[in-house]
Amino acid sequence: MIEEEDIDLLLNDLFDLYGYDFTRYSRASLKRRIIRLCSLDKFPSFAELRYRVRSDPSYLKRFVEEVTVNVTEMFRDPGFYKSLREDVLPVLGTKPFIRIWHAGCSTGEEVYSMAILLKEANLLRRSLLYATDLNPSVLEKVRKGIFPLALMKQYSESYMNAGGTRDFSSYYTAQYGQAKFDNELSEKIIISTHNLVSDSSFNEFDLILCRNVLIYFDKELQDRVLKLFDASLGTLGHLALGTKETLKFSAVQNKFKQLNREKIWKKII
Amino acid sequence: MEEDHLNHTCAFLLIGGSAGSLEVLFKLLPLLRADLPFPIALVLHRRSSADSSLSELLASKTLNPTQEVEDKEPITSGTIYLAPADYHLLIEHDHTFSLDYSEKINFSRPSIDVTFESAAEVYGPRLVGILLSGANEDGTRGLTAVKRAGGIAAVQNPDTAQMPFMPHYALTHLPVDYVFDTIQMAAFINSLA
Numbered sequence: 001m002i003e004e005e006d007i008d009l010l011l012n013d014l015f016d017l018y019g020y021d022f023t024r025y026s027r028a029s030l031k032r033r034i035i036r037l038c039s040l041d042k043f044p045s046f047a048e049l050r051y052r053v054r055s056d057p058s059y060l061k062r063f064v065e066e067v068t069v070n071v072t073e074m075f076r077d078p079g080f081y082k083s084l085r086e087d088v089l090p091v092l093g094t095k096p097f098i099r100i101w102h103a104g105c106s107t108g109e110e111v112y113s114m115a116i117l118l119k120e121a122n123l124l125r126r127s128l129l130y131a132t133d134l135n136p137s138v139l140e141k142v143r144k145g146i147f148p149l150a151l152m153k154q155y156s157e158s159y160m161n162a163g164g165t166r167d168f169s170s171y172y173t174a175q176y177g178q179a180k181f182d183n184e185l186s187e188k189i190i191i192s193t194h195n196l197v198s199d200s201s202f203n204e205f206d207l208i209l210c211r212n213v214l215i216y217f218d219k220e221l222q223d224r225v226l227k228l229f230d231a232s233l234g235t236l237g238h239l240a241l242g243t244k245e246t247l248k249f250s251a252v253q254n255k256f257k258q259l260n261r262e263k264i265w266k267k268i269i
Numbered sequence: 270m271e272e273d274h275l276n277h278t279c280a281f282l283l284i285g286g287s288a289g290s291l292e293v294l295f296k297l298l299p300l301l302r303a304d305l306p307f308p309i310a311l312v313l314h315r316r317s318s319a320d321s322s323l324s325e326l327l328a329s330k331t332l333n334p335t336q337e338v339e340d341k342e343p344i345t346s347g348t349i350y351l352a353p354a355d356y357h358l359l360i361e362h363d364h365t366f367s368l369d370y371s372e373k374i375n376f377s378r379p380s381i382d383v384t385f386e387s388a389a390e391v392y393g394p395r396l397v398g399i400l401l402s403g404a405n406e407d408g409t410r411g412l413t414a415v416k417r418a419g420g421i422a423a424v425q426n427p428d429t430a431q432m433p434f435m436p437h438y439a440l441t442h443l444p445v446d447y448v449f450d451t452i453q454m455a456a457f458i459n460s461l462a
Binding site: 033 | 386
């Protein structure tokens with residue numbers, strides 16, 4: 001049994017020793033992840049996990065990777081991608097140069113999905129996709145663009161449900177149970193670590209995608225991050241969130257207008 | 270000795286179900302009184318494609334307001350909440366919902382165990398958990414957490430369940446307080462205050 005006070009102590013350690021601030025993460029989910037890690041790495045007690053985190057900086061990497069959620073997929077919620085394709089890309093297409101930010105991109109499946117949409121709209125050549133996450137190791141996977149071949153059947157179905165008409169397998173090369181996505185896609189992806197909790201705006205974007213990341217933050221941190229997105233979007237830029245996330249009741253809600261029933265907003269002021 | 274559960278106050282009612290549980294809910298929901306003094310959360314295994322018609326279908330069976338949960342939504346008495354497809358549903362100490370897209374548990378997202386365990390931490394003895402028909406083990410760990418926190422654990426009578434495995438698994442792994450058919454379950458829920 002892990003008490004709330006134990007979690008508080010651990011979170012203080014992480015901030016004091018390493019500068020990682022998890023104090024405004026959704027506590028119920030975070031606590032579950034910490035308990036899961038305790039059992040995965042077979043710590044006899046919570047105190048021993050805390051000691052390891054405090055005394056072994058190399059363990060910190062694993063801690064951050066396992067406590068944050070890195071589950072993602074290509075073309076998740078096909079209706080959302082269909083709307084990007086039909087409602088957002090035509091607007092982006094009027095710009096000479098397109099900057100897109102995938103904030104909290106994890107292993108990058110959504111970044112590659114976006115790159116495919118851009119390619120099919122003939123916009124990839126004048127686009128740059130900035131993929132950021134606080135975990136350096138997941139970004140390594142984004143750089144490689146290699147995903148399990150076994151998932152391609154499901155991704156191909158989602159791609160078609162999102163309005164894709166080409167042969168999905170033309171975007172990757174299959175070998176040894178892996179699918180390696182084309183360099184044409186990956187060379188437009190710029191990778192960098194960025195912590196939404198502590199880092200500031202670093203560019204101006206036409207579209208920011210941050211899907212199923214805010215659910216791990218409490219209301220106050222969500223608000224802060226939404227302000228960061230607002231400050232990082234150009235006029236008439238778009239913001240896309242996960243299907244159960246909302247701008248409603250946030251500090252920036254009056255500056256945005258939702259496009260349709262998908263979770264895509266346009267910045268109006 | 271069996272405690273007198275009528276003295277328990279219910280602050281939150283959880284109902285978990287898998288295959289065969291929708292039919293039970295379609296019969297149960299119309300039998301519930303319209304002014305429930307506590308919130309209800311339904312955690313149902315469903316296809317992962319976001320199929321929003323289920324909450325509308327359930328809403329049509331009850332006078333209580335019924336809706337699919339949005340992230341960080343405050344939990345309100347008298348409302349019936351449905352866990353969204355393909356997210357785990359968690360409860361925060363400030364009585365709001367959180368969603369989580371982490372790995373499946375018991376091949377399921379939402380997992381009944383995740384919600385029940387999380388609610389047990391927040392509501393303790395004022396929590397009531399009910400498991401319905403289903404074909405996997407999900408829910409038993411969660412119901413055990415409800416019991417351990419002093420709450421009430423109930424299951425659908427496996428003899429009346431289309432898929433008896435889930436309630437039966439719970440019955441063989443923890444001291445369940447009540448075993449109900451649908452009519453008994455409705456009467457029990459209506460008697461909770």
